[in-house]
Amino acid sequence: METTATSALPVPLHPGLPMLGNTLAFLRNPLGTLHTLQRQHDRLVHLRIGGRHQYLVLRPEDVKYVIQENHRNYGRSPAFEILKIFLGNGLLTSDGDFWRRQRRLAQPAFHRQRLAALTMTMIAETASWIDELEQHRNKQSINMSQAFMDVTMRIVCKTLFSSDTTGKLDGLSNALDTLNYLANKKMLNPLRFPYSWPTPDNIRSKRARAQVDSFIYGVIDQRRHHQEDKDDLLGMLLSAEDEDTGEKMSDQQLRDECVTLFSAGHETTAVSMAWTIYLLSQHPDVLVRLQTESREVLCNEPMPSPDKFRSLTYTLQVVQESLRLYPPAWIMSRRAHNPDHIGPYTIPAGDTALISPYLLHRDPTNWPDPDRFDPDRFVAGGLKDQLHSYAYLPFGGGPRLCIGNQFALMEMQILLGMLARSFDFKSVANQRIIPKPLITLRPSQAIYINLL
Structure with missing residues (x-):
C-alpha cells in the first residue's frame, strides 16, 4: 500500500x-x-x-x-x-515488549492440537445444558441472553480451571458483569474521577474486583501448592516458560490473563450467540437449513465427536455471518x-x-x-x-489478532449445532432488538425466544 x-x-x-x-x-x-x-x-x-x-x-x-x-x-x-x-495488564490491555513476551508465553496454549483436548469439555457442558433447556420446550419464552451467559460461564470455568465452581458461578458472573458495566460507564463519562477516590462506582468496582481476585488467586494458589497437573488453559499458562530467560508468569500475570480470558470467553461469546439466535428466529429459511445439517451430521449421538462439529460447514457460515452483522469488538x-x-x-x-x-x-x-x-x-x-x-x-487482525479466535469459533459451532439439532426457535412478538454499543456490541435488551 x-x-x-x-x-x-x-x-x-x-x-x-x-x-x-x-x-x-x-x-x-x-x-x-x-x-x-x-x-x-x-x-x-x-x-x-x-x-x-x-x-x-x-x-x-x-x-x-x-x-x-x-x-x-x-x-x-x-x-x-x-x-x-x-x-x-493482560493480553488485551498490555503493550510493547511486555505484551510481546506475554503473547509468546500464552500462544502455545491456543495451538490447534491443544484446543482439541478442550473440545470434548465444550461438548459435554453443552450437552448438559441442552438437557436443562428441555424443561422450557413448548412453554413460556426463555431469556436466551442469560442462558448463553450461564453456559459460556460453565464452559470457560471448565476449560480454564477444570472446575465447575459449584456454588460460585452466580457470584463470579455477577462480579464480572459489575466490572463490565462500570468499565462501560467510565469510558462513556467525560468526567472521570481517579480510581483512588471513594466514589460509589469506585467502591462497587473494588468490591467486585476483590471477589474475582479471591476466586482466581485461590485457584492459582491451590495449583501451585498441590502441584496439580491438569490439561486445562491455566495448566498450560502455569507451565509456560520464556524461551530466552526461562522465567514463568507471576501470580499477578496469571491473574490478569485469566480475567482477560474469562471476559472474552464468557461475555463476548454469550453476546455473539444471543445475536445469532435472534437472527435465526427472524429467518426461518436459514434455520431450516441449519437444522437439516446439524441433524444429518450429528444424528442422535448424545456426545458427538469433535470431527462431527468440524463438518458443520453451514453452521460455521451462520456464525460468521452473525459476527459480520454484530461483531463483539x-x-x-x-x-x-x-x-x-x-x-x-x-x-x-x-x-x-x-x-x-x-x-x-x-x-x-x-x-x-x-x-x-x-x-x-x-x-x-x-x-x-x-x-x-x-x-x-470479527477478531481483529495483525499481531494482535485475538488469541482465542479458534476457541470461540469452535465453541459457537458446538453450541449452535447442538441447539439447532434439538429445538425450533420462534421469536417473541413485538420484541424490538437493536444493537447497544458498549465495550462489546450488546443487544439493547435481553433476547427472549420460544423453544419448540
Whole structure:
C-alpha cells in the first residue's frame, strides 16, 4: 500500500460543535454516526471526541497498514488505561515488549492440537445444558441472553480451571458483569474521577474486583501448592516458560490473563450467540437449513465427536455471518507513537486511529445489501474469499489478532449445532432488538425466544 506522499495533507475534518467537537454525536448515537461518516467520507476522517484528535480509517487496505504492516507505530490508546483498572495488564490491555513476551508465553496454549483436548469439555457442558433447556420446550419464552451467559460461564470455568465452581458461578458472573458495566460507564463519562477516590462506582468496582481476585488467586494458589497437573488453559499458562530467560508468569500475570480470558470467553461469546439466535428466529429459511445439517451430521449421538462439529460447514457460515452483522469488538483504537502517513494524509504523533469492524462489515462497497442476513456470503470460494482480507475483522487482525479466535469459533459451532439439532426457535412478538454499543456490541435488551 502507498503510504508516503510528496505533500502531507491534513485528514479532512468532520464538522462538530464548538469545544465539544463530535463527542455528543458519538455519545447519542455511535453507530448512526459511523454510518454518516462512511457515507460522507472516502478514506479517513478527522474527529474530535472527548477532547482528543481521532482519525477514523475507512478502507480495509488502510486498516491493514495500521494494525499489521506498521503495527509497531501504533500502541494501545488511552481507552485501554480504563480497561486496565478492571482487567489488569493482560493480553488485551498490555503493550510493547511486555505484551510481546506475554503473547509468546500464552500462544502455545491456543495451538490447534491443544484446543482439541478442550473440545470434548465444550461438548459435554453443552450437552448438559441442552438437557436443562428441555424443561422450557413448548412453554413460556426463555431469556436466551442469560442462558448463553450461564453456559459460556460453565464452559470457560471448565476449560480454564477444570472446575465447575459449584456454588460460585452466580457470584463470579455477577462480579464480572459489575466490572463490565462500570468499565462501560467510565469510558462513556467525560468526567472521570481517579480510581483512588471513594466514589460509589469506585467502591462497587473494588468490591467486585476483590471477589474475582479471591476466586482466581485461590485457584492459582491451590495449583501451585498441590502441584496439580491438569490439561486445562491455566495448566498450560502455569507451565509456560520464556524461551530466552526461562522465567514463568507471576501470580499477578496469571491473574490478569485469566480475567482477560474469562471476559472474552464468557461475555463476548454469550453476546455473539444471543445475536445469532435472534437472527435465526427472524429467518426461518436459514434455520431450516441449519437444522437439516446439524441433524444429518450429528444424528442422535448424545456426545458427538469433535470431527462431527468440524463438518458443520453451514453452521460455521451462520456464525460468521452473525459476527459480520454484530461483531463483539465493534470499534478499536490505536495511538500513533510517531507521525505517520496514510496515502497523502498525516497522522500526528500521539493522536488515535479508529477502526470499526462494524463499519467495515457493513460497507456496501464490499458487502452488497450489507444489512441482510445471508450466510452464503461465507461459502467456500464465495464473496468473502474475493474481498480484501481486512474487510472482515470479527477478531481483529495483525499481531494482535485475538488469541482465542479458534476457541470461540469452535465453541459457537458446538453450541449452535447442538441447539439447532434439538429445538425450533420462534421469536417473541413485538420484541424490538437493536444493537447497544458498549465495550462489546450488546443487544439493547435481553433476547427472549420460544423453544419448540
